[in-house]
Amino acid sequence: TRAGVRFRFVFRQSDGTMSTRRGFTSRRAAAAARRRVVESIERGEVKVARETFGVFWRRLLEERRPYLTVGSYADFATHGRKRLLPTFEDVPLGAIDEDRVRAWFAALAQRVEEGVLAAKTANNAWTCLSVALNEAARRGLIPRNPCSGVPALPVDRQELDFLRLDEIDVYLDACMPQYRLLAHFLIGTGARVSEAIAIKYRHLPLDEGVVRIFW
Numbered sequence: 001t002r003a004g005v006r007f008r009f010v011f012r013q014s015d016g017t018m019s020t021r022r023g024f025t026s027r028r029a030a031a032a033a034r035r036r037v038v039e040s041i042e043r044g045e046v047k048v049a050r051e052t053f054g055v056f057w058r059r060l061l062e063e064r065r066p067y068l069t070v071g072s073y074a075d076f077a078t079h080g081r082k083r084l085l086p087t088f089e090d091v092p093l094g095a096i097d098e099d100r101v102r103a104w105f106a107a108l109a110q111r112v113e114e115g116v117l118a119a120k121t122a123n124n125a126w127t128c129l130s131v132a133l134n135e136a137a138r139r140g141l142i143p144r145n146p147c148s149g150v151p152a153l154p155v156d157r158q159e160l161d162f163l164r165l166d167e168i169d170v171y172l173d174a175c176m177p178q179y180r181l182l183a184h185f186l187i188g189t190g191a192r193v194s195e196a197i198a199i200k201y202r203h204l205p206l207d208e209g210v211v212r213i214f215w
Helices: 028-040 051-066 070-088 099-114 119-136 165-174 177-189 193-197
Strands: 007-012 020-025
Touching: 007 028, 020 028, 051 070, 051 119, 070 099, 070 119, 070 193, 099 119, 099 165, 165 177, 177 193
Parallel strands: none
Antiparallel strands: 007 020
Protein backbone atom coordinates (compact mmCIF):
# COMPACT_ATOMS: atom_id res chain seq x y z
CA THR A 1 0.00 0.00 0.00
CA ARG A 2 1.06 3.66 -0.08
CA ALA A 3 1.73 3.38 3.65
CA GLY A 4 3.99 0.35 3.19
CA VAL A 5 3.59 -3.43 3.44
CA ARG A 6 0.35 -4.50 5.13
CA PHE A 7 -0.94 -7.97 6.08
CA ARG A 8 -4.43 -9.45 6.07
CA PHE A 9 -6.12 -12.60 7.31
CA VAL A 10 -9.16 -14.63 6.26
CA PHE A 11 -11.66 -16.23 8.64
CA ARG A 12 -15.08 -17.84 8.67
CA GLN A 13 -17.89 -15.74 10.14
CA SER A 14 -20.67 -16.96 12.41
CA ASP A 15 -22.98 -17.56 9.42
CA GLY A 16 -20.39 -19.69 7.61
CA THR A 17 -19.32 -17.09 5.04
CA MET A 18 -15.70 -16.11 4.60
CA SER A 19 -14.45 -12.63 5.46
CA THR A 20 -11.13 -10.82 5.65
CA ARG A 21 -9.44 -8.12 7.72
CA ARG A 22 -6.65 -5.97 6.31
CA GLY A 23 -4.25 -3.23 7.33
CA PHE A 24 -1.97 -4.99 9.85
CA THR A 25 1.61 -3.76 9.94
CA SER A 26 3.16 -7.19 10.66
CA ARG A 27 2.46 -10.87 10.11
CA ARG A 28 2.49 -11.41 13.88
CA ALA A 29 -0.12 -8.66 14.43
CA ALA A 30 -2.38 -10.18 11.77
CA ALA A 31 -2.02 -13.68 13.28
CA ALA A 32 -2.78 -12.39 16.78
CA ALA A 33 -5.84 -10.48 15.54
CA ARG A 34 -7.11 -13.56 13.67
CA ARG A 35 -6.76 -15.68 16.79
CA ARG A 36 -8.77 -13.17 18.82
CA VAL A 37 -11.49 -12.92 16.16
CA VAL A 38 -11.85 -16.69 15.79
CA GLU A 39 -12.01 -17.16 19.56
CA SER A 40 -14.65 -14.41 19.84
CA ILE A 41 -16.74 -15.99 17.08
CA GLU A 42 -16.53 -19.39 18.75
CA ARG A 43 -17.74 -17.82 22.01
CA GLY A 44 -20.61 -16.14 20.14
CA GLU A 45 -19.35 -12.64 20.90
CA VAL A 46 -18.94 -11.47 17.28
CA LYS A 47 -21.91 -11.55 14.92
CA VAL A 48 -22.08 -10.98 11.19
CA ALA A 49 -22.61 -7.24 10.63
CA ARG A 50 -24.23 -6.51 7.26
CA GLU A 51 -25.55 -3.16 8.49
CA THR A 52 -23.97 -0.15 6.81
CA PHE A 53 -22.10 2.48 8.76
CA GLY A 54 -24.71 5.10 7.84
CA VAL A 55 -27.56 3.12 9.37
CA PHE A 56 -25.54 2.32 12.49
CA TRP A 57 -24.33 5.92 12.88
CA ARG A 58 -27.82 7.42 12.76
CA ARG A 59 -29.17 4.89 15.24
CA LEU A 60 -26.25 5.46 17.61
CA LEU A 61 -26.66 9.23 17.37
CA GLU A 62 -30.31 9.02 18.38
CA GLU A 63 -29.51 6.63 21.23
CA ARG A 64 -26.94 9.07 22.60
CA ARG A 65 -29.03 12.22 22.16
CA PRO A 66 -30.51 12.18 25.72
CA TYR A 67 -27.01 11.94 27.22
CA LEU A 68 -25.37 14.75 25.22
CA THR A 69 -25.56 18.51 25.62
CA VAL A 70 -27.10 20.44 22.76
CA GLY A 71 -23.65 21.53 21.63
CA SER A 72 -22.11 18.06 21.81
CA TYR A 73 -24.98 16.52 19.88
CA ALA A 74 -24.68 19.20 17.21
CA ASP A 75 -20.92 18.57 16.93
CA PHE A 76 -21.41 14.81 16.50
CA ALA A 77 -24.17 15.30 13.94
CA THR A 78 -22.12 17.86 11.98
CA HIS A 79 -18.99 15.70 11.84
CA GLY A 80 -21.12 12.78 10.71
CA ARG A 81 -22.85 14.74 7.97
CA LYS A 82 -19.77 16.57 6.68
CA ARG A 83 -16.86 14.18 7.25
CA LEU A 84 -17.96 10.61 8.06
CA LEU A 85 -21.02 9.79 5.98
CA PRO A 86 -19.61 11.04 2.64
CA THR A 87 -16.98 8.28 2.91
CA PHE A 88 -18.52 5.52 5.02
CA GLU A 89 -22.31 5.80 4.68
CA ASP A 90 -22.84 2.83 2.34
CA VAL A 91 -19.91 0.74 3.61
CA PRO A 92 -20.88 -2.32 5.71
CA LEU A 93 -19.52 -2.09 9.24
CA GLY A 94 -17.54 -5.29 8.78
CA ALA A 95 -15.76 -3.84 5.74
CA ILE A 96 -14.35 -0.81 7.57
CA ASP A 97 -10.77 -1.78 8.28
CA GLU A 98 -7.60 0.10 9.17
CA ASP A 99 -6.76 0.73 5.50
CA ARG A 100 -10.09 2.48 4.89
CA VAL A 101 -9.75 4.57 8.03
CA ARG A 102 -6.15 5.45 7.22
CA ALA A 103 -7.06 6.55 3.67
CA TRP A 104 -9.98 8.64 4.95
CA PHE A 105 -7.84 10.32 7.60
CA ALA A 106 -5.01 10.93 5.12
CA ALA A 107 -7.49 12.88 2.98
CA LEU A 108 -8.41 15.01 6.01
CA ALA A 109 -4.72 15.51 6.81
CA GLN A 110 -4.20 16.75 3.25
CA ARG A 111 -6.91 19.35 3.75
CA VAL A 112 -5.16 20.42 6.97
CA GLU A 113 -1.89 20.88 5.06
CA GLU A 114 -3.72 22.97 2.47
CA GLY A 115 -5.10 25.21 5.21
CA VAL A 116 -8.71 24.26 4.46
CA LEU A 117 -9.23 22.41 7.76
CA ALA A 118 -7.83 22.79 11.26
CA ALA A 119 -5.94 19.85 12.77
CA LYS A 120 -8.26 19.96 15.79
CA THR A 121 -11.30 19.63 13.51
CA ALA A 122 -9.76 16.61 11.76
CA ASN A 123 -8.97 15.02 15.12
CA ASN A 124 -12.50 15.66 16.36
CA ALA A 125 -13.88 13.89 13.29
CA TRP A 126 -11.50 10.99 13.99
CA THR A 127 -12.81 10.87 17.57
CA CYS A 128 -16.43 10.70 16.38
CA LEU A 129 -15.60 7.81 14.04
CA SER A 130 -13.63 6.05 16.77
CA VAL A 131 -16.48 6.40 19.27
CA ALA A 132 -18.91 4.84 16.78
CA LEU A 133 -16.64 1.96 15.81
CA ASN A 134 -15.67 1.33 19.42
CA GLU A 135 -19.36 0.95 20.23
CA ALA A 136 -19.78 -1.38 17.24
CA ALA A 137 -16.91 -3.50 18.60
CA ARG A 138 -18.44 -3.50 22.09
CA ARG A 139 -21.70 -4.82 20.64
CA GLY A 140 -19.87 -7.60 18.82
CA LEU A 141 -20.63 -6.22 15.35
CA ILE A 142 -16.92 -5.90 14.44
CA PRO A 143 -13.93 -7.64 16.03
CA ARG A 144 -12.00 -4.46 16.91
CA ASN A 145 -11.95 -0.71 16.44
CA PRO A 146 -9.83 -0.05 13.32
CA CYS A 147 -9.22 3.54 14.44
CA SER A 148 -6.89 2.27 17.16
CA GLY A 149 -4.09 1.84 14.61
CA VAL A 150 -4.46 5.31 13.09
CA PRO A 151 -2.93 8.08 15.25
CA ALA A 152 -4.43 11.55 15.53
CA LEU A 153 -2.67 14.61 14.12
CA PRO A 154 -0.35 16.66 16.35
CA VAL A 155 -1.95 19.88 17.52
CA ASP A 156 -0.16 22.95 18.86
CA ARG A 157 -1.63 23.73 22.27
CA GLN A 158 -2.08 27.47 22.59
CA GLU A 159 -3.02 29.21 25.80
CA LEU A 160 -6.55 30.59 25.67
CA ASP A 161 -6.84 34.35 25.52
CA PHE A 162 -9.55 35.98 27.63
CA LEU A 163 -11.21 39.38 27.54
CA ARG A 164 -9.51 42.07 29.62
CA LEU A 165 -11.66 44.38 31.72
CA ASP A 166 -11.14 47.27 29.32
CA GLU A 167 -12.23 45.06 26.38
CA ILE A 168 -15.64 44.11 27.77
CA ASP A 169 -17.44 47.32 26.76
CA VAL A 170 -15.86 47.14 23.29
CA TYR A 171 -17.09 43.56 22.95
CA LEU A 172 -20.62 44.46 24.04
CA ASP A 173 -20.79 47.50 21.76
CA ALA A 174 -19.74 45.33 18.81
CA CYS A 175 -22.57 42.83 19.38
CA MET A 176 -25.66 42.87 17.22
CA PRO A 177 -28.74 43.82 19.30
CA GLN A 178 -30.21 40.31 19.22
CA TYR A 179 -27.00 38.87 20.73
CA ARG A 180 -26.31 41.51 23.38
CA LEU A 181 -28.17 39.73 26.21
CA LEU A 182 -26.34 36.51 25.37
CA ALA A 183 -23.03 38.43 25.45
CA HIS A 184 -23.84 39.82 28.91
CA PHE A 185 -24.71 36.31 30.10
CA LEU A 186 -21.44 34.84 28.76
CA ILE A 187 -19.36 37.54 30.42
CA GLY A 188 -21.23 37.32 33.71
CA THR A 189 -21.13 33.53 34.01
CA GLY A 190 -18.11 32.38 32.02
CA ALA A 191 -20.33 29.84 30.26
CA ARG A 192 -19.62 28.48 26.81
CA VAL A 193 -22.03 29.43 24.04
CA SER A 194 -23.39 25.85 23.82
CA GLU A 195 -23.97 25.82 27.59
CA ALA A 196 -25.64 29.23 27.57
CA ILE A 197 -28.16 28.42 24.85
CA ALA A 198 -29.04 25.15 26.62
CA ILE A 199 -30.10 27.01 29.80
CA LYS A 200 -33.75 26.49 30.81
CA TYR A 201 -35.84 28.58 33.22
CA ARG A 202 -35.55 25.86 35.85
CA HIS A 203 -31.77 26.39 35.86
CA LEU A 204 -32.26 29.99 37.07
CA PRO A 205 -33.30 30.06 40.75
CA LEU A 206 -33.75 33.84 40.84
CA ASP A 207 -34.22 33.96 44.60
CA GLU A 208 -30.73 32.49 45.02
CA GLY A 209 -29.14 34.67 42.36
CA VAL A 210 -27.29 31.78 40.72
CA VAL A 211 -27.21 29.92 37.44
CA ARG A 212 -26.87 26.13 37.39
CA ILE A 213 -25.04 24.85 34.33
CA PHE A 214 -24.92 21.11 33.63
CA TRP A 215 -22.46 19.38 31.27
